[in-house]
Amino acid sequence: MYLDLDLHYGDGVAQAFLSPTHYPSSIPPGKKPPRPPQVLTLSIHHHSPIFFPPHTAHSGLPSPDSPHPFTLSLPLAAYPSSSTYARLWGSCVEPIKKAFDPDYIVLQLGTDGLTGDPIGRYGAWSVDGEGGVVWCVEKVKGWGRPTCVLGGGGYDHANTARAWALATSVLVSDQATRLADVQVGRPLHPDTAVPDFAGLPEFAPSFTLEVPHSTSDYASSVPILKPLGNVPDENTDASLSHTEAAFKTLAVRIRSILAAYSRQVTSIKYNIKTPALPVPRTTSKPPVLDLRRPGPSEPARIVERGRRIHRSATGQSHWDMSPPTAG
Ligand SMILES: [Zn+2]
Secondary structure, X not given: OEEEOOOOOOHHHHXXXXXXXXXXXXXXXXXXXXXXXXXXXXXXXXXXXXXXXXXXXXXXOOOOOXXXXXXXXXXXXXXXXXXXXXXXXXXXXXXXXXXXXXXXXXXXXXXXXXXXXOOOOOOEEOOOOOOOHHHXXXXXXXXXXXXXXXXXXXXXXXXXXXXXXXXXXXXXXXXXXXXXXXXXXXXXXXXXXXXXXOXXXXXXXXXXXXXXXXXXXXXXXXXXXXXXXXXXXXOOHHHHHHHHHHHHHHHHHHHHHHHHHHHHHHHHHHHOOOOOOOOOXXXXXOOEEOOOOOEOOEOEEEEEOOEEEEEOOOOOEEEOOOOOOXX
């Protein structure tokens, strides 16, 4: 399962893993179910006519009867806040993940949806708090599946570095070290000071890992590019409910496609007829050498392919030309 949290639509990956199969809205009883794809892609992003990338066939909200229920797009209006991410996580992301039940996760953790990103511009995501970057990473980690976390967009260098440092500390921490109350292997706190290095001035004025979340928090050197913050989330309850209804149906369809295909595979597995192996005309066994020391009345025997070679006690051998017998 590929989960894309970048503010831009993950068009390339969605296209790369788009299944050529068109899945029916329901599978009639007795009809052979289509094989589900190996990869499900889900991109949560801002979508509008003026925002990159341009509209594609799959960048909008999929219809509940979409022929491509494994290529999912969750478009958002401007300034999606952490509370919007938290709501959609519970109502859309979790049901899809549960239905697809992936073996592996690839998380694309773009941070250009953070408030004030100079390229994202239409984001109002936070790093901390419910629904924030760290919260989402904790949720994915909690799934307990092998996970590859990738960077993504993020054009405020300081905030992107902060967010990824905090997210990385969550990913590499474990419950044991948390309980042991040791510093190594624990998630970083936003108050953590940024170490001195050449890029430190970009972390002014706090010089910590805390990501400012409103315009007034910024001591921006490029105020024109960072005008956004404290802007209202334009994702209304009605629009989110509409999205949730579509994803609810899509999750049911995904589960039913996987279940139908699984039943078919199980049926094939247990009804398979094993072809009878051809019976050899003669028993073919490797030569057996009887190493017992020959006694005066007991010649050594070499049994080979049903024929016997008799060797007398005096060392003379002769072929036994009698018909082969089972050796
Ligand atoms: Zn982006």
